[in-house]
């Protein structure tokens with residue numbers, strides 16, 4: 001089996017870009033990011049249908065020791081999971097905005113409490129449905145762009161000053 005190393009390239013100002021050639025590589029990329037995350041962070045994961053948003057968030061969850069396995073919340077909108085590994089993050093919240101029409105629906109499902117909590121990690125699919133809904137600080141942006149059936153260009157932007 002050939003193992004391809006994904007070598008991220010630094011673009012400055014907290015931006016990193018890389019090409020993933022498989023689900024495994026996308027998962028490894030997410031795992032690398034997970035180790036740098038803190039409670040109170042919000043990870044906005046953008047990209048078209050099938051670009052790997054759920055794959056990415058599942059891998060984040062795995063590194064945090066979340067069980068059961070994270071499913072796509074497309075039908076439930078919000079799912080929260082206790083985090084077993086590490087003390088910085090106690091809850092992983094997975095939100096999928098795809099089916100939400102109004103921001104009030106987002107408020108109804110209790111997003112605000114999670115966003116204000118310093119020990120929750122909030123991971124959001126389709127965040128651009130509500131671009132103004134996410135607090136300005138502690139935002140991590142992940143963009144997944146399919147470049148072929150099995151390749152994705154992944155660009156990650158972490159908050160200024162983050163190691």
Ligand SMILES: Nc1ncnc2c1ncn2[C@@H]1O[C@H](COP(=O)(O)OP(=O)(O)O)[C@@H](O)[C@H]1O
Pocket residue numbers: 020021022023025026047048049050051052053054055056072125149150151152
């Ligand atoms: N390099 C890759 N990274 C992530 N997913 C990939 C990759 N190549 C192919 N895929 C496939 O793309 C699909 C991504 O699905 P999913 O994560 O549910 O997408 P989304 O949540 O963005 O709609 C999966 O079927 C996965 O097997």
Ligand SMILES: [Mg+2]
Pocket residue numbers: 053054072125
């Ligand atoms: Mg999804």
